[in-house]
Amino acid sequence: MTNFNKLSLTKIKNILLKKGYKIDKKPSKSLGNDVKNFFYIGLFSFFLIGFFGVLPKITNIVSDVFSKAEIVENNSKKNFEKVLSGKELELSPEEKKKITFKDLFFDVFDFNEIPSDTVRLSASTLEQLFKETKYNLNDVRENKMVKPISLDLLPNEIKFIENTKKRKELFIKIVLPLILEENNRIKLDRKRLFVILNKNNNSKSERVWLNNKFKQYGVVNRDLTTLKIRMDEIPVSLAIAQAAKETGWGTSRFALEGNALFGQWTWSGEGIKPAASDSDSSHKVMKFKVLQASVRAYQRNLNTHSSYKEFREERATQRDNNGKLNSLELVEYLDKYAATGKEYTEILIKIIKQNSLVDFDDSKLLPTSEKLKKLI
Secondary structure (H helix, E strand, C coil): CHHHHHHHHHHHHHHHHHCCCCCCCCCCCCHHHHHHHHHHHHHHHHHHHHHHHHHHHHHHHHHHHHCCCCECCCCHHHHHHHHHCCCCCCCCCCCCCCCCHHHHCHHHHHHHHCCCCCCCCCHHHHHHHHHHCCCCHHHHHHHCEECCCCCCCCCHHHHHCCCHHHHHHHHHHHHHHHHHHHHHHHHHHHHHHHHHHCCCECCHHHHHHHHHHHHHCCCCCCCHHHHHHHCCCCCHHHHHHHHHHHHCCCCCHHHHHHCCCCCCEECCCCEECCCCCCCCCCCEEECCCCHHHHHHHHHHHHHHCHHHHHHHHHHHHHHHHCCCCCHHHHHHHCCCCCCCCHHHHHHHHHHHHHCCHHHHCCCEECCCCHHHHCCC
């Protein structure tokens, strides 16, 4: 039987070969080969798992070495009490370098690039403009919306308007949009600052922006808490009252010749020499290209100068308590703004109350962009 099978298989094989078919013997499976293959597959799999497991760490190390990503440390909780109590933070020698006058007001000097052919409109022309645009203070008090009319210069005729109420209303209509515009700038900056405060790692553009703001607000130690306290609005009623007091409701020489709404002094910048000043006195009243620059410089002054530290502390406290600023309380901390001290703050309070300026504190500037629409 066995031989028959062998012959039969041989014959079959020969027949298939003649027909062109190739017959090969099927190799038998080797248990050793299977074990070896399984070992290599397992070893390779283990290598892949390990490689992808350490890949994120390798990426972070490479990133740290080559990109040097900067982390802005938020020491807000640690430094908050120190800042509010007026204590000096511990600074390195590098941090103790003074920030210059130009650093604080670099965006104010940008107004100097404005062409010098700025048109000064007459008081009658302005009254007509306000009438055509339906911009009047009664509507503002009721609806809290202000027309975005930005004027560069005060009208010379304002000093000849004998009707006190009419002169005051014209002055307020001119300065109100300017004050609101600067407050909007601060609101947008403050909003961006809070976004950064909630992050650990900051992008390059954020770091550049922060560095500019540290300089702009005189924060030499790069402390975010100090920046947050300084980067805040000035209540509209308080700003109008100070502008009214410093300029005689827009009639002073400094306001008409130098667009100086707040009587700020300078020892190094361009200014107007006060007629009644001592011959030995070297200070001048700061002079500006346009009114908007004066408002910005005024806000920067209150937000950075050491004389108004208590003002900023009280403002920060009000923010923490209910978020709304009270000008009649804040004004008490501006006694160092003028040589008359307490008497000066009492005059400001009287101006605010007699002219119902608090009505304008929650007013909004009609938006001119999508960003500003979000602030309303």
